[in-house]
Amino acid sequence: MKLKRRTFIQLAAATLGAFGLRAEAKPFFLERRRPWYRGEVTTLPSTCDQCFWKCSILVRVEGGRVRKLEGHPENPRTRGRLCPRGQGGLGQLYDPDRLKYPLLRTGERGEGKFKKASWEEALDFIAERMLALKERYGPETIAFFTHGGGESWFSEYLAAAWGSPNVAKPAVSVCVAPRETASQWTFGRPVGGHAPVDWTNARYIVLIGHHIGEDTHNTQLQDFAQALRRGAKLVVVDPRLSTAAAKAHRWLAIKPGTDLALLLAWIHVLIKEDLYDADYVARYTTGFEALRAHVEPFTPEWAAEITEIPADTIRQVARELGAHRPRAVLPPSRHTVWYGDDTQRMRALFILNALLGNYGREGGFYLAKAPYLEKYPHPPFPLEPAAGGCGGASAGKEEVPEGFRPRADKGKFFAKSTAIQELIEPMLTGEPYPIKGLFAYGTNLFAAIPNVPRTKKALEALELFVAVDVLPQEYTLWADVVLPDATYLERYDDLIAIAYKDPLIQLRQPAVEPLWEARPAWWIARELGIRLGLSRFFPWKDVEEYLEARLSAIGQSLEALKEKGFIQQRGRPWLSSWERWRQNPFKTPSGKIELYSETFAEAGLDPLPRYTPHPEPPPGHYRLLYGRSPVHSFSKTQNNWILLEMDPENEVWIHPDEAERLGVETGQYVWLENPDGVREGPVRVWVTRRIRRDCVYLVHGFGHRAPGLRLARGRGASDTALQTRYDLDPISGGAGLRNNFVRLVPGAPRPQHPPIGRLARERRL
């Protein structure tokens, strides 16, 4: 049994001696603090940045402090509700461990010795170095890595004005790249940041490694719960009985790495038994005959051998899918970089959906549309780097303007976006050309990019490394200059465009002034831009002027948006509505859903998905699976006391039979060690039948080592540290992370931490 927010409840009852405290004689007239809600409360709408979901929020401010965050009741994606991370945002805002001033490095890289600097000093230093590097190597020698709400000022604005194509986000090649690329080359449309699944109308839902409930993407979680309430049947394919699997009607405990075989068998049964939507296939797709021939050998019996799921079960689920179409759907998960053939797996998933005739139909996928917006009328940027993003650029030929070099990642990918992990090597080898400078915005490099030892070496080789963050995360210790970012509750960002059934434009606006000397991302980008001689691209004097210009171009005003928080436009979510306008939503080369991809064939890639076996764990090792905690966003929230108390450490899940063999029990601490000799932990063991015997599981984002994160440091183990290898997906550029293996080394000491309650005493709200 696990308790979130801890066992002190029992302790309180068991050790009433603790009430000896009371002997300190509390005067009966002890003055009580007035609750915030009895004071003068003002409310303003904004947009959450605790994750990428971008929920519309109401910020309650009292006595000059943010007191409460709530879901915007009128926003159709938020509906007055918020996830735990969104609720807990003020724990980050008022975190005394935040970066407070610009810092200049005085010690060795990684040593963490800095001196306080003024903004003037810090920005001048950066600009001087950047210009010198440009002089020697060209503008592309500066790479920009970004993550989080303020990133666009760097990835889409400053970098474009500066002229470096080497702009990358972990949110692409360490997350969504395969699904975006596959969707682009199957449907001619991206999935986008907010997976356009019409959950509530679905009658039959199959999730493959999709951790809904453990990821608490607000709208999606609301819709998922609603679908189940309406009686939708749920099948979950996962080597682990995840939260979603706990809610499922069927749990298929698949052998890790074999999902593609299962998908092919399902396609086989749908076609063999005529369960697919023949009209839809005839009308909207191309390549069906080739697909039919291709899947002929992939029988459920064939897949049963590989996946360890009984053939009858495979057949049964395929029949149920067919029976519920078009309201049967297999939603794509976000983090799809698993084994290196991930674009092909995601292609198989989309092909299966297409056979069910659900794309563009109720109960399947809606056709998401981005809102109409105009860019700020700055002079044209010399370059439009393809960083991509959750829903960003995912396909298309790369055009390199005259006088610029192509991006330095291997450049052979089908995705237009840049693969972040492929920009590390050029820092070390200088091939294809040297990357000598790195500007990292909110990107926790050691928890976001596999092969951390290589990343550290690369950082040591840089001539300029700038880190902008809210917290002193470990990677900031390597930086030459550290700049304190304002939190999302203290800053404006660029307008937030959300593709949805009816698309939205949302505003993020400051509720309070930045604490200490933190400055908003837009300000940092602009100040730096001016120092870099790029003033012509920053004709606006402040962000309000910039936002006003963009809004007035579409007949809106900043003032109104500041009141309301969002603008909704009309979308065109269903195929029927596109047809009414005689328009084709499928932007593929053929203008149809491509079951068979000519483009892939021409590039020498499999035009139809094919299963290939993946490496097995070496003896004594387990495949390392990883996932999410509902109260944490990646590695960004562990120092937030409110969220940390809810989930203070990750645990390594292991099957009881394996635990017995190793002689470990729940509650014991072990080390995790990978074949490259990386050791992580100590980490607590959780013995459970909820996981297969051939793998272990860790929640991502723990194992912080930065000394400045006084709450988060030393808790749990980092999955990223153990991911010293990755399998490059040659199509999307994604870094497949699930061919990493670990063994458990018993005998690790139990970490001695003072209680969080005591550590966080001064953080009281």
Place this chain on the structure above:
Amino acid sequence: MARYAMAIDLEACVGCAACAVACVTENQVPPGVTRLWIREIEEEGPSRPQVEFRPEQCYHCENPPCVPVCPTGATYQRQDGLVLLNPTKCIACGACVVACPYDSRFLHPDGHVDKCTFCAHRLEAGRDPACVETCPTGARVFGDLEDEEGRLRAALASARRVDVRKPHLGTEPRLFYLNAPRATGLGGEE
């Protein structure tokens, strides 16, 4: 007179703790103590492990054992059923903490006992408790038990099964758990 109560649909709850976090900020609950927490109970099921995510808090019992033991009258039960505590009267003797069979009470660092109030201050303003309002899965329903047409009664009526914790104690909790995953009711100690 209203009789306030809450229901939590265990079939919908994913244990995300949005309720618990909302409670902390709404009520400025200090670090180290809690009014609301999630218990995750894992048991063998017929074909696979069964997992129950169960938020726990004060149950605002019909027969609250915490009230009669309070020597100063700080803990009291309102007409509408809310079991509340007046911190200025509380001498932090801990009697109610011991008396509560659900461990729902704790000593607040300001020197008084504290626990869930069903967000009485929000009810005044006609709003749901913070935990109910934010719950992403809509697992929580708050309402008036006397209101036969109300959403609470509707939720109770449509549930496959309704449980309370430790029913044998006769406390008559006014927080109902709906649709426990285990066929025989709540998991864990019951």
